[in-house]
Structures are given as C-alpha cells and as structure tokens.
Amino acid sequence: MRLLHTGDWHVGRTIRGRSRAEEFADALREVVGIAREEAVDAVLLAGDVYDQRSPSPEADALVFEALVRLYEASIPVVAIPGNHDAASRLGALAQLLRPIGVVVVPRVVPPSDGSLVEVASRDGSEIAQVACLPFVPERRFGDAAALFRATEAWYQSYAEGMGRLIEAMCEPFRPDRVNVLLGHLFTDGAIPGGGEHQITIGIEYAVSPSRLPATASYVALGHVHRPQAVRGAPSPTRYAGSLLQLDFGEREQTKSVAIVEAHPGVPAKVREVALSAGRRLVDVRGTVDEVLAKGRGLPDAHLRVEVLTEGPMPGLNDRVRDELPNAVDVRISYERVEAEPAGPPVSSLASRDQFISFYRTEHGVDQVPAEVLDAFDEVAELEGA
Numbered sequence: 001m002r003l004l005h006t007g008d009w010h011v012g013r014t015i016r017g018r019s020r021a022e023e024f025a026d027a028l029r030e031v032v033g034i035a036r037e038e039a040v041d042a043v044l045l046a047g048d049v050y051d052q053r054s055p056s057p058e059a060d061a062l063v064f065e066a067l068v069r070l071y072e073a074s075i076p077v078v079a080i081p082g083n084h085d086a087a088s089r090l091g092a093l094a095q096l097l098r099p100i101g102v103v104v105v106p107r108v109v110p111p112s113d114g115s116l117v118e119v120a121s122r123d124g125s126e127i128a129q130v131a132c133l134p135f136v137p138e139r140r141f142g143d144a145a146a147l148f149r150a151t152e153a154w155y156q157s158y159a160e161g162m163g164r165l166i167e168a169m170c171e172p173f174r175p176d177r178v179n180v181l182l183g184h185l186f187t188d189g190a191i192p193g194g195g196e197h198q199i200t201i202g203i204e205y206a207v208s209p210s211r212l213p214a215t216a217s218y219v220a221l222g223h224v225h226r227p228q229a230v231r232g233a234p235s236p237t238r239y240a241g242s243l244l245q246l247d248f249g250e251r252e253q254t255k256s257v258a259i260v261e262a263h264p265g266v267p268a269k270v271r272e273v274a275l276s277a278g279r280r281l282v283d284v285r286g287t288v289d290e291v292l293a294k295g296r297g298l299p300d301a302h303l304r305v306e307v308l309t310e311g312p313m314p315g316l317n318d319r320v321r322d323e324l325p326n327a328v329d330v331r332i333s334y335e336r337v338e339a340e341p342a343g344p345p346v347s348s349l350a351s352r353d354q355f356i357s358f359y360r361t362e363h364g365v366d367q368v369p370a371e372v373l374d375a376f377d378e379v380a381e382l383e384g385a
C-alpha cells in the first residue's frame with residue numbers, strides 16, 4: 001500500500017505578525033493534490049497540525065478544508081497532536097472527524113484502548129496498523145507510563161521511558177501487516193529546522209533512534225521541521241518536515257512530503273515529493289542601495305533585511321519598509337564606538353543631557369544627529385519638561 005506522510009503543518013503561524021493564511025491554503029491544496037495524484041491509501045499526519053493551542057477560526061477553516069478534500073477523495077487520515085496542539089481540543093474534534101475518515105489519537109493510550117489504528121488499502125489486499133504516539137511532555141510522562149505496566153526503569157530518564165513506551169505501543173505489530181509508528185518526538189542526531197520551540201528540542205528529550213521499532217515497515221515522525229531520514233534507526237524512519245519555511249532558520253529548505261510504499265514483511269521504500277507552495281524566506285544584507293536592489297528582485301519572498309550603514313540613520317527603517325513591502329524584519333547595523341569612560345551619573349544630568357548620554361550609549365556613537373535632538377526638544381517642549 002501507499003501512504004503519504006506529512007506533519008508540522010503549524011497552520012495559523014504568522015511571520016512577524018503577518019498572516020500566512022494564503023500560503024497555508026496553497027500548501028495544503030498542494031498536499032491534497034499529491035495525495036490524489038499518487039492515489040495514496042492513507043495520509044499520516046504527524047502532529048503540530050496547528051501552531052496555536054487555541055487556533056483562530058481562519059486556521060480551523062484551512063485545516064477543515066484540507067481534511068474534507070481528502071475525505072472527498074476517499075483518502076483516510078491518521079493524526080496525532082504535537083507539542084503545539086491542544087490534545088484536548090483535537091480529542092473533542094475527533095468525534096466529528098471520525099465520520100469523515102479522520103482518526104485522531106489525542107493522547108497516549110495502550111494499543112488495546114485505541115492507539116493502534118487499522119487502515120486497509122483501497123483494494124483491500126493489505127492492512128496497515130498504525131501505532132499512534134502523540135507528543136508526551138516531560139511533566140506528563142508519568143501519566144503516560146502509568147497506563148502501562150511501567151517498572152522503575154521507565155522513570156530513569158525521559159529518553160529511556162520513551163523507549164519503553166514505544167516498545168509497548170508497537171508490541172502488537174504483526175509480520176502480515178504493514179506496521180507503522182506515527183510519533184511526534186525528537187530523536188538523537190536529528191538536525192533541527194530552526195522554527196521549532198527550542199525547549200522541546202534538546203538532549204533530555206532526545207530518544208535514541210535505536211529505540212525505534214525494528215518490526216516497523218516505516219516510522220513516520222513529526223517535530224523536526226527539516227525534512228530528513230533518521231539515521232541509526234532499525235527501520236526506514238523520516239521526519240516529514242514542516243509545510244512552509246516557518247522561520248528564518250528554515251530558509252533555503254525545500255519542504256516536502258514523503259510517499260511511502262509499504263508491504264508486509266519488508267522495509268518500506270520512501271520517496272520525497274517537493275512542495276512548491278508558500279513563499280521563501282530570504283536574508284538580504286548590504287548597503288541601502290544594495291538591499292533595495294536585491295529586495296526588489298525578490299517580490300515573492302518574505303525578507304529579513306540588514307542594512308549596513310556608517311551610523312544611525314533616522315527614518316531608514318521606515319524607508320526600507322516602504323520600498324520593500326515584503327520586508328518583514330529590518331535591522332540597521334553599524335559598528336559601535338567604544339563607550340566613553342563614565343562621567344557624572346546620568347541621573348544627575350538634565351533630561352536633555354540624559355537623553356544624549358542614553359543615545360550615545362545605545363547607538364554607540366559620539367554625536368547625536370541634529371534632527372534627533374530637534375525631535376527630542378520638540379517632544380520635551382510639549383511635555384513641558
């Protein structure tokens with residue numbers, strides 16, 4: 001059978017406060033299109049469906065539309081929450097989603113209580129059993145472990161416990177089935193994409209790839225935003241990566257979905273299908289003229305602009321933003337002059353001299369530009385200072 005593995009949609013994510021709804025709509029349409037063209041038997045959605053625990057109605061509409069389109073194409077979906085999703089919210093939605101072929105396993109439960117999801121191929125010749133392992137926050141690990149016959153060894157570390165949890169979740173794997181583990185977790189050695197929350201990417205959360213099941217046909221992971229195969233795992237294992245370049249750490253990454261050809265008793269074969277939807281995130285650096293020229297040549301990208309100048313240039317930030325409407329981040333950079341040896345305490349100065357002292361330290365310059373001082377005087381006058 002053939003499966004499409006995607007995850008880390010993060011629908012609702014903005015970039016420096018700007019909506020990316022159109023990009024999400026395009027990217028989700030592209031994913032649904034690939035699922036149809038490839039005639040996949042199911043979609044595996046590996047968590048972080050939403051960016052926020054309380055998503056906006058707009059984000060909901062985008063996700064619901066994608067799920068309904070898959071239903072119309074008779075493509076079932078198996079989904080788990082990631083660390084960004086509210087498991088309880090997805091759990092409530094699960095009831096509504098079930099009749100349209102979307103099975104959500106919102107929290108860690110033993111296989112006999114619903115975490116092992118069966119999906120048949122269209123022709124009925126093969127059956128996949130998907131062991132669903134939602135993200136387990138460290139503080140909740142005890143609750144998850146308590147559902148199994150956890151021994152003391154489980155509690156030695158998160159990684160060790162997760163290894164045992166994975167083992168228990170995959171225990172029902174059978175050689176006559178396509179066995180899949182669907183999880184949202186961080187494996188040791190994975191290269192972060194840059195848009196993840198750092199706190200959940202770290203050594204204490206890292207599960208050794210060797211703890212992933214050897215009996216799996218395929219392991220479909222979410223959490224890391226750079227699409228990649230996981231080295232050192234006993235079965236074919238991948239992070240699908242995110243849907244869009246979510247932050248500047250993810251610039252230059254081609255996003256993709258994985259098409260998984262799986263049959264019982266053999267390791268799956270995996271193909272990456274690149275996504276073209278969504279704008280690129282691009283760094284632009286140089287003098288004012290350089291950044292404006294480069295930026296005008298990239299009208300479809302979200303730009304992070306760094307302007308190199310000799311010193312502070314009031315109004316430059318606004319000018320760059322005016323001329324490059326797609327600049328989402330503008331910084332002015334110049335070399336800072338070494339701070340002067342301390343004079344009298346700033347608090348003993350008149351407000352104008354306090355401001356001059358502040359400005360010189362803050363901007364690392366000797367002279368406060370005349371127009372800035374004029375502006376200060378104007379404000380000071382209004383304030384009656």
Ligand SMILES: [Mn+2]
Binds near residue numbers: 008010224225
């Ligand atoms: Mn994520």
